[in-house]
Every structure is written in C-alpha cells, then in structure tokens.
Amino acid sequence: MLIIDNVNVYYGKLHALKGISLRVGEGEIVSLIGANGAGKTTVLRAVSGILAPRSGKILFKGKDISGLPPHKVARQGIAHVPEGRGVFANMTVRENLDMGACTRRPGREVDESLDRVFSRFPRMAERAAQLAGTLSGGEQQMLAIGRAMMANPSMMLLDEPSMGLSPLLVEEIFHMITEVNRAGATILLVEQNASMAFSISRRAYVLETGSIVIKGDTDDLRNDPGVQSAYLGDL
Amino acid sequence: MKALPSLAKALAWLAAVYAAMFAFDSSGLANPYWLQVFELACITAISALGLNVIYGFTGLFSLGHAAFYGIGAYTAALTLKSLGVESQPAFLCALLAGAAAAALVALLVGVSTIRLTSDYLGIATLGFGIIMKVVFDNADSFIPRLGGARGMTGIAKMTTLPWAFVLLGGSLLVIRNLVHSSYGRALVSIREDEIAAGAMGIDTFRYKTAGFVIGCAFAGLAGGLYAHLYAFLHPSNFDFFKSVDVLVIVVLGGLGNMSGTLVASFGWVFLLETLRVVLPPEYVEFRWVLIPILLVVTMLARPRGLLGIGEFRFLRGGAGR
Amino acid sequence: MDYFLQQVINGLQIGFVYALIALGYTMVYGVVGLINFAHGDVFMVGAFIGLYAIGKYHLPLFAVFLLATIGCAVLAVVMERVAYRPLRQAPRIASLITAIGVSLFLEYFTALNQVFGPNFYSFPRPFAVSSWGPGDISLTNIQAIIFLVTLSCLGALQFIVRRTRVGRAMRAVSFDPVTAGLVGVDVNRVISITFGLGAALAGVGGVLYGIAYPQVNTFMGVMPGLKAFTAAVLGGIGSIPGAVLGALIMGQSETLASAYLSSTYRDGIAFVILIGVLLLRPTGILGAAKTEKV
Amino acid sequence: RAQTANEIRIGLITPLTGDVKTFGESVKNAFEMAVDEANRAGGVAGMKIAFVVVDDRNDPTEASNAANLLINRHKVHAIVGSVTSKATIPVSDLAQGSKIPAITPSATNPKVTVADGKRKDFMFRACFIDPFQGRVMSRFARETLRKEKAAVLFDASNDYSKGIAEFFGNDFKDLGGKVVAYESYGKDDVDFSPLLTKIKASGADVLFLPDYYNKVGLIAKQAREKGIKATLIGPDGWDSPDLVKIAGDAVEGGYFSNHYSPEDTRPEVAGWVKKYREKFGQTPDALGTLAYDATNLLLDAIRKAGGNDPLKIREALAAIKGFKGVTGEFTIDGNGDAVKSAVILRIVDGRQKFVKVVDP
C-alpha cells in the first residue's frame, strides 16, 4: 500500500532521513519507534507532503506521491494525525470534524462518516458544539483521530497519539486505533510507548538517527535484547 | 586589573578615530556632500541601533521611533539655543539633554503601554508617534522657538564628522557591552520567551521598560546630532514614515544584529543618495520606484537580514567565552 | 442637538469608509497574520479603476464596482504571489517589510507619468448628490450608499467566513496552516482567496471613496489605510465585526474631537482615545483575549 | 557631464517624487523652458547654461542633501529651488553657507530669506510672503466685500497654509471683523464635514481657504453640499485650471489673490501661456509660472553680472528693479523678497476674471 524507497530528507544542512525504506501493506498496523530526534515525525511529514524528500520515492497504492503538496496527498486518501494533536482550537468539535471531510463532497456519505465517528466516540457527539481548544488532552486526541476518520482515508498516519495522556486514556486511544484499523484503514503508527505499540501491531521498524536499524515482526522484536533494553524495559 | 586596559583600549581607539576624523575633516579632502551623507548615515545608524535594542534585542514592536528621534532633536536644539553658547561642551550638554528627554518620555510611554503585546504595542507606539507629530506641528503655540509646522530654524551647525563618528562608535561600544552582559541576556531572554524569563526571576516589566528607554535614548541622541547637522527641524522629519524607515533598516540588518544594522543604515542612506547621483536626469523620478523594488528583492533574498546572524569581529563576544 | 446629530452622521460616514478598508486588513491579518501595509494602496488602485471606468468609459455603476473589485483582487493575488508567499516560512516581520516595499512601489510607480500620473484628478460623480433630513440635519444619498454597501459587505464577509466551506478553510488556515494542509485544505489557494477578497473590498471602498470625496491621487491610500488599520486593531484585529466597530469609533472620535474639542489636535485626541482603549482592552474591543495556555 | 570652464551651471531642486510631485513637475517644466529659451538665444553673458535637476521628495533632509550635491559635486553657480518652504529653508542655509545665490519660485515662509533676525543674503524669492497675502485677502474681505464674520479653515501641518491663515485671521480682527471659526485639518484629510458643520453653525459670511487648489476643490464642494453659502476666498494656491474641474460650481463666485491674471493682455502672459500649452498640452499653474519667472530673474541677474561668479550674480539679484516677468514687475527688496503687486481674481463661469490690483 505504502512504499517508502530510499528517501533522504534534509532540514537545511541537517540530514534527517538517510535513505529510509519501509513498506506498509494493506490493512496492516505498522509501528515506527525510535529515540527522540530519530526522525520518526520526519518520516510521516515526508509522506504527507509537509516536507519534500530530496531524493527517493514514496509510492502510495502504486502512485508516486513524493513532493506532492499536503492537500493533494490528503486527497489520495492519506490522513495524518500530527504530533501534538493539531486540532483547530478556535473551531467547535463539529467544525473540526467537518474540516476533516473538506476534501469530500458534502452529502450522504459524509454524513455516514460523521455518524460513524459519533458512534465510535460518543463523547464527541456530546461535545459537538464545544470549542476544540477547551477539550482535555485525551478528548483532543480523540477529536484528531475522529477528524482523520472523516476523510474516510485508506491510510492513517498517527504521530505519538499517547503522548501526554493519562494511563487510562492511553488505553482508550490504543483501543480506538485497533477499531479504526478494523474498520478498514491501514495504519502507520509512530510511538514512544513501544510496548503498547507492539501490542497492537504485527510489524515494526526501529529508527535511529535517520536510519532504519531494525525491522521485523513485533514478536521477534520483543525478544531482541537491544530493543528490549532501549524501548521496552525489562518485562 | 583587566578592566582598565579594556576600557582604556576602547577610549584610546575612540580618541584615535576622533583625531583621524578630525584631521580628515579639516584637510578638505572629502567632498562636503559625501561628508554630509556619511554623517547622516552615522546618525541614522545610532537611531537604528536604538530601535534594534528595542525590537531586535528586547522584542518590543515599536512603530514610533521617529517620535523619540524628534524629541531628542527638538530638545537638543532648544537646549543649545537657550544656553546661548555654541561651544563643544555646550553641544555635548545639548545632545545629552536630547537623549535624556527622549528617555524620560520613553519611560512614561513605556510604563503605560509596555504591557501590550506585539502588534498592539506597535499600534500604541504608532499612535504615540502621531500624537507627537501633532505636538510638533503645533509646538509654536506653547514654545514659539520650536517653530511648529513652519519648522525650527537658526540651529547652529555643530555636528561634524568626528562627532558623528565617535558617537556612533561610542553607541556601538555601549550597546555591545550591554548586550554581552547579564543585562543584555535578560533583555534577549524576554524577547525569546517572556513567561519563561519571568519564571526564572527576571522582572520582565522592568527590563522591557528599560530596553525601551535605552533604545529611545539613542534615538534622542541621534536626533540631537541630526538637528545640528541639518540646522533645520520640520515635523515631517519625524512622522510615521520615518519610523518605518528605521524599522526597515533594522529588519534588513537582521533583528538583534548590530553589524547588520550598521550595514543597513549606511546602505540605506547611501543608496538613496547614490541613486540621486547615478540615475540619468530623465530618470530622476524612478529613484523611489527602484528603492522599494530593491527593498523587496533584498528581503526575499535575505529574509533573516543582510548578514544572517554573523557579527563583525569587534561587535562579537563578551568576556565569558 | 441638531448640531450633535449632524456631527454623528458625519462621523458615521468617514467611519464606514474606514470600515471598508479595515475589513480587508482584518481579513488578511486574521488568516495570515500579516499587516498588509499595501492594502491602502490597493484601495487607491480601486479608486483609479473607478476613475477610468466612469470618467473615460462611462460604464454603468455596477460594472464600475465589478471592474474595481476584480482589478484589485487580481493585483492583491499577484502581490501575494510575488512578495509574501516566498516568505511564508520566514519570520513574520520579513513579510511586513516586503509589504512596506510593495506599498511604496505602488505609490511611486503609479505616480509616474507613464502610469496614473502624479496629479490630483477629479473623480466624476456618476449621480447627483441629494440630501434628506429634518431641520439642519442632512443625510445624503452618498452617505446612505456608503452605509448600505459597508453593512452588506460586513454581512457577506461574516457569512462567507462563518458559513461556507471556504470560510471554514480560512479559519483553519488561520489557526494552523500546516494541519489545515494535512486535512486537505489547499493552503495557498485559501490565502490567495483571502487576499483577493480583502482587496475586492478595498476596490469597492476605493470607488465609493472617489464618489464621496471626488478627487484621487496616487498617495490617497496612505492615510486612510493607516487609520483603517488602526481602527482594525482598535476593534480587535482579526475580528470582522471588530473592524467595523473600531472604524466607527475611530470616525466618531475624530469627528467629535473636531466638533467639540480642537480640530488642531484632532488626530492627537483620536489616538489618545485609541491608546486608552488598548490599555483597558489590550487586544482591542472585540479581539479574543489570547491568554497563552502555559 | 562635461565641465567646461565656459559655462554657467544652474541647479534646480524640486520634488519630482512623492506627494507633491505634480507641483515639482510644473516647476521643472517651466525651469527647463526658461533655460532652453536662453540657450537658444545664444546663452547668457556669452556662456551656455548647463543645468542639473535634483529631486528632494519635498523632504527637508533630502532637500539639504540635494543642495549639497549641487553645490559641492556639481559646483553650480546658482540654484533655483526648492518649491515648498520646508524644503527650501535647508537649501537657503546651505546656499548661504557656501555663498551660492539661490532663488525659490514659491516658498512663502518669511524664514526662507530671514531667520532669527538675520538676512540670508544669498537667498531670494520670486513670490509673495505669507503676511502679504494674508493681509491682501483680509483687507479685500473686510473693505471691498464688507464681510463681518470670517471662518478660516487651514492645514495645520502645512506651513504655507498655516502661515497665511494666521496672518489673515489677525488682520481681519485688526480691521474690525470677527473670526468666528478658526479650524484646521491634516495634510491627508479628505473629509471636512465635521469642520464644515461647525463653520456652518458659526454663521460665517466669508470662508477663507488658504491651501492648494486640490484641497480647496474638495473643501469647497463639501461646503456647498453642507449648505454653506459664505463667500469663498483664498490665496494663490488656488490658481490652477484643475480647481474648477474638481470643485465645479462650488467655487463659483470665489475670490483669490494671485500673481497675475491669465486674462492679462500683456504679451508676457499670453506668450507664456501659449508656449507652455504648446509644449506640455496644459495651462501652466501658478507654481510653474513663478518658476519661469524665478529662472528668468536669475538669468537676468547673470546677464547683468556678466559671468558666472556667484558673488556677482548675488549682487545683481539683490539689485533687481522693475524686472518684467509673467507674473508682474519684480523688485527685490532688502530681504531678498520680490515686491510686486498682487491681483485679485474672481471665478465666474468657471473662468478667472480680473477684479483688481493690490499694491504692497
């Protein structure tokens, strides 16, 4: 579904991604973990078009999307839930959700998406008229995911959805991700909380200073001593 | 005893420069036209350095700098006229009076408006500038000597190349030393993050006001020099558009970059004049068409200022490195 | 009493004129955070388009407005492309400086003889002035048109921003352009539309201004632009109703200062009021008090 | 620019950019015409005239730099300029300091030639000074028109406007009239309704508008729309064919003082207007006409000085008596100011009609 092939990204002089390659198959949940500053966010930004790779290819459903502007990538069916949630604080919950569907023609299908979001997150229905900026952290995270669902994406990119959330909410969010996945979206998940991430994904990549150093099935990674000590802790 | 040499060195430099400038000035080698332009550039640089302290280092958006320049100019001119002697010490007193008056007014303005943030502060200072313009326009109704809209005349020509140059050097020295001290770091930290600065024990209100006052004092000093260079003051020299000119210079030079301000001030003044000289007669009116084009192009090419973050060597570094 | 009411009407007229310009400032500021210093000069171009359309080509009024709106919108979109868009990633002040550059350029370039020329041109009135009103009070048809047009522009803008998809996209871009791109908003297009819309208002304003004060000159946009911008800030920059409110206050304070205090110190008094209001309400009258969440 | 010893270099300082560019251009046109004519007639005092035109953007600082450039780089022997007082005062100081004679066509502030009691003896002017015009119009309003209550509306940031307003107001009071409204506006104002409403309420029977024609046109129009019936009067700033274009009937019946009447049948006037129209396709305005006279005054002085020695040119300028220019007969007084009679014109059917001559 998504193929990243030998991609290089720079911030000015800083070589942030050094020839990264990874692939995500249809219907999968794939995790991308790594230390701070390893370049995880950069990978997602390159995919969704916020950054243009200097070289390399990004293929989505066989189509080259590298270098497309974000709105065009979004129209291909990729929804990116950015780091730090990025809800539109001065818009209501409902308007935020509508923004999610702004690439689609308003109509029955969009209404159905909205119903789906509301039934999955009843809290959002209750708070439809509240300004997003006044939601709690967890609620904002729900809203961000709900907004991404409104685009009816075939692929969702999630950047540290559990950051700053209470343990209870972290659990809820991960549950939500599996549900979204089950409803048909392929997911590329960036996480610091590796154990949680592994628990819902079958495959994972480990990124270190701009390069992929380990990849494989989560079951194998869980037993890898390097991964264990750095990202999982002793279980 | 490292301080004494350091201070002595600086003073010796200034004295040497003064002597050199004095010799040059009196040798008659320089064309008085370019001399006047050069002096204007020095004066502009002093004023722009002041705004750089306010906006570049302290992060306060001021659109009323020319008003303080004007206050300095009128005060200095009035002081020297009132003293009735046209000696060098009297001139120095007049210049200091100009700077002090600008600083005093800045204190009053600062204390009341400095709480405002970014663009709102810009508008409040812009408003102050317009108020001052109205005051200058009608100054003759309370102090006839100031001339009001008809302009103030009969100002002695006291500003010379050594004066302008040495005061520019002195201003640079003072600002450099200030910036590279704990006080300067306090100002810059407020620019970077006011809340964090406060949480670390920096009295943000006081330092913001101080930064504003210091910057305006330099504007006042420059104003005094201007008054005694051109010997004529007119309110239109101190209106909003002149404030914009200084802002343009500071941003072109790069916020918080003294060397850049220096380069941009000289560049701006000399560009204006050089175009006057080099444009063929039938294209004189294109002067002000070219200037904005150059301005836009420069900004597009160097959005963070002409020199980026580099400083000239003598403006770099504090003692602690 | 008549005197007072007449002065209030006078103040409303200039206030509504400021309002039309202020709306453009506020639109652009609200979405891109840029003080578009060249807005007053776009307004000037609008007036000149009106001058040519009426004076030279004798077009009907609605065509004049249409032409001015389109002309100004195109100009603003080009301006944005050339001078602001490349600086989107740069510090905000950089685009403010290019805006100043563009403003100077428009003023001095159009003053060339080859363009509009430096003179004061008299603006032909497309209709005769008539006035109604009891006693000494009079309300002219020009005033009525200005009031109506400004209010309908306000309504239309509010509708666009609050109720349409483009408007929602504008608000999204204003809050976070990157995220807006991620959800599929074409950020560049939205910003172009914003500039175009703001400029279209300036175009309308320019023509109305020409009709009301029948003289145009290439520097005519400077002062109204500055005042309108101040008004937008007074009302709370970024707020559409705020721009109108600020402009009306500005108009009244200028007028009443002239009428009852001193015309000499009028601008001084108006700005003292402005600073006073800002000290009481540091983000303008209707501006959202942005207490930063720490 | 080839610099031969055998030429006379004259510099012109005028605003060719900025908001009074339009005035600057008429001055430049007129100046160039005068110089061209002289050169075509074989030069002056046996020498060709070379000239340099510099722009001052109507800014005092720029004007000073411009004068400095002319004097020290182009080494001019004499200067014409600048146009407004605020730009001319710095020019006068530099001319004085460098002993280069200068003549301004149109700067009316007394301080241009005499400041703080000191005569700047290298500075001259070809126009009235503010007190004179103020007095002419106040006397005319009081004594000829027999008006009782005057309203004055002026630009507080414009020295020309403010100066004349003050002198008019004081004289009008001295002559037993009442100044019932004395109001001012700013340089860029276009809406005068609050002031006009005030003036209307004051019941003035004459409204004095000391400003340039573009402003006057706007004010007059609004005044009539406000129902003000007072007679409008003003100074030479009114003189421009554009006044009637802008103001229409609003200025009909108004009076203003001027340097000359275009109806004047003197050949100087007719010839000048014709020449100018042929070359530039429009009727010259007051500033252009004055610039033409100022330049010719200077050329006459050079002729009399017999060469390009600035000191001699100055002497000759100071000694000018009865020079016949387009705008009348010039005599330079001890202050370097032109002494000449003013005419009062009335706008009738959109044309300027001669009313009377007022001698100084």
Added chain:
Amino acid sequence: MILEARGLTKNFGGIKALNGVDLYLRRGELAGLIGPNGSGKTTVFNVITGIYRPDRGTVNMDANRIAGLAPHRISRLGIARTFQNIRLFRNLSVMDNVRAAYHPSVPYGPVSAVCRTNRYLDGEKAIGENVTELLSFFSLQDRRLEHAKNLSYGDQRRLEIARALASGPKILLLDEPAAGMNHSEVEKLMGFILEARKRFSLTILLIEHQMRLVMGICERLVVMDFGEVIAEGTPAEIRKDPRVIEAYLGHRPAGDTSEVRD
C-alpha cells in the same frame, strides 16, 4: 513544611480549573502530582509560580505568602519550574539559556557592564564557571554553543531543568519531564532526578503520566481530578485506591505494559 497551599481556586471563564486545592511539600521530599488530563495539575504549578493569580486561596513558602506575587519575585524566593510545552530561549545558545537564569543574582551593575570593569569581568567569570559546572552535570557541555532549538527533545528537557536550577531554587517543579521519552530515556531521567535532588538539596514536585517514573521515584503522590485533590499517599497506597483507578489508572495494574490486544 517548605510549601503549603490552601484552598486554591481558579476559574477560567466557566471552567473550574482548581476547586479548593490543598497541597503541601515537606522539605527535601520528592512528591508526584498526577491526575487525568485537564484535572488542573499544570494550573497548580501556574498558580504557585505566579503565572496565574488564584481566585481564592493562599500559598505560603517558608511562612512567606506568595500567592499573587509576580513570577520573578516568586522565583527569587526559591521556586523554579519547567514547562509542559518546553519553553526554552530557542534562539539562544545552550550556555546563554543557563546564563540568563543567573541574572537575578548578577554580581555587577549595568554601569559596570557597559564600562567592562573588574566587577563585570569577575562576575562573568563566576557565572561562566557555574554554568560550566551545571552543564557538565547535565552532560550538555559539548553542546553549549548550539542553539537551544537545535537540541533533541530529550536534551531540551534536560536543558530546561538545568536552566531552572541555575536560579538556585529550593523547590523544583517539573511538568511532565518524561513526556515523549522512550523507555531507556525515562530510565536515565529517573536516575538523574534523584541525583539532582541530592546534589542541589532540592524539594521536588513533579507532574507525570508515565507511571513507571511516578511509581519508581516519588515518595508521595497527590492525585487530582476535576480541580480537586482526590487522594494522597505513598505510591503503593495510591496504586490500590479505587477512586484513582477509576479516574486515572484504569483497571490494569499501574506500570504494567502487557498487551491490550483482546
């Protein structure tokens, strides 16, 4: 009792962010403040450090009433903090970030600075030495000339703590210091907090959602919900408190990271 807050109440428009919070810190302890998102934890920090003035309630530090004082006054009394959203001086070097925090105790006056007197030179030297010491402790010495914005996230968090310590506090408030860190980084941070407490004789109060850190190093926990303190006690007690489990921890035992896949 080094710090004592009583009855803190703070409303934002309609939102009751704090509703009568009582809180104390014993000298030298390391306490944790936990609670669901939006329960008012950060607001407590903001009120203690003077960024917000409480609507009601008092804060006493060593018997000084500090509620309502300006932030810089409170900082000078000895309370330093870090921020949930890192607030470094992004365009200043690492060294200057820390040096700026020494400003309140600057040993020379502005005139000395401008004239570069001995006082200034000695003072700068002293500040420089302190900074060097602090930066080495935080292993940031190598990056001292780097702009703060170019540091990695973890380094930025550490720099923020270093900067807070530069003002010489008695009490250190840390707002989610481990947010966005992975397992091994959290591990390192824990050791580091303990060491800093010893070395600088600090009293520490920290907010954190990562239970491993909270349960691992805090001696006492305070739990908030809806602007109120709902529980207080040792980590062991809190872990078992049904109200805390209900509101915050969820039903998995805290610190457990086993699968949620059903």
